Amino acid sequence: MPSLDTNVLIRYLVKDDPKQASEAERYIHQYVGSQATLFIPVSVILETEWVLRSVYNFQKQSVIELFVSLLETRELNFQDEASIESAIFLYRENNVDFADCLHVAAAFTHDRLPLMSFDKKATRVEGIEGIPR
Numbered sequence: 001m002p003s004l005d006t007n008v009l010i011r012y013l014v015k016d017d018p019k020q021a022s023e024a025e026r027y028i029h030q031y032v033g034s035q036a037t038l039f040i041p042v043s044v045i046l047e048t049e050w051v052l053r054s055v056y057n058f059q060k061q062s063v064i065e066l067f068v069s070l071l072e073t074r075e076l077n078f079q080d081e082a083s084i085e086s087a088i089f090l091y092r093e094n095n096v097d098f099a100d101c102l103h104v105a106a107a108f109t110h111d112r113l114p115l116m117s118f119d120k121k122a123t124r125v126e127g128i129e130g131i132p133r
Helices: 006-014 018-029 042-054 060-071 081-093 098-109
Strands: 038-040 076-078 115-117 128-130
Touching: 006 018, 006 042, 038 042, 042 060, 042 081, 042 098, 060 076, 060 081, 076 081, 081 098, 098 115, 098 128
Parallel strands: 038 076, 115 128
Antiparallel strands: none
């Protein structure tokens, strides 16, 4: 099962480079309707959120909707999907970075809470605790 890098996923999603977007679409669509899937590492999801928000100015709700639709795609298989789903929920419900949501979701999924942080804003999320200074 092949995996996708962030740059392929971004080209497919935003179509900012017509040639690469066409190649990404052609490659991904060869899996549509087949029994095979493409693997998406959790690091690609984290990087994709950052690129969509910081480079392409996607709003939080747009990122959430896009990630939900990706998770519903049969042709994609996500590393640690339960953590990604939890992170999306936390991101929707809190005013914190997606990365913090993904970190605490992974800690929760692996029964390793609390997640200790120096980031006071991150401690707004249940499961993240600040390190006393």
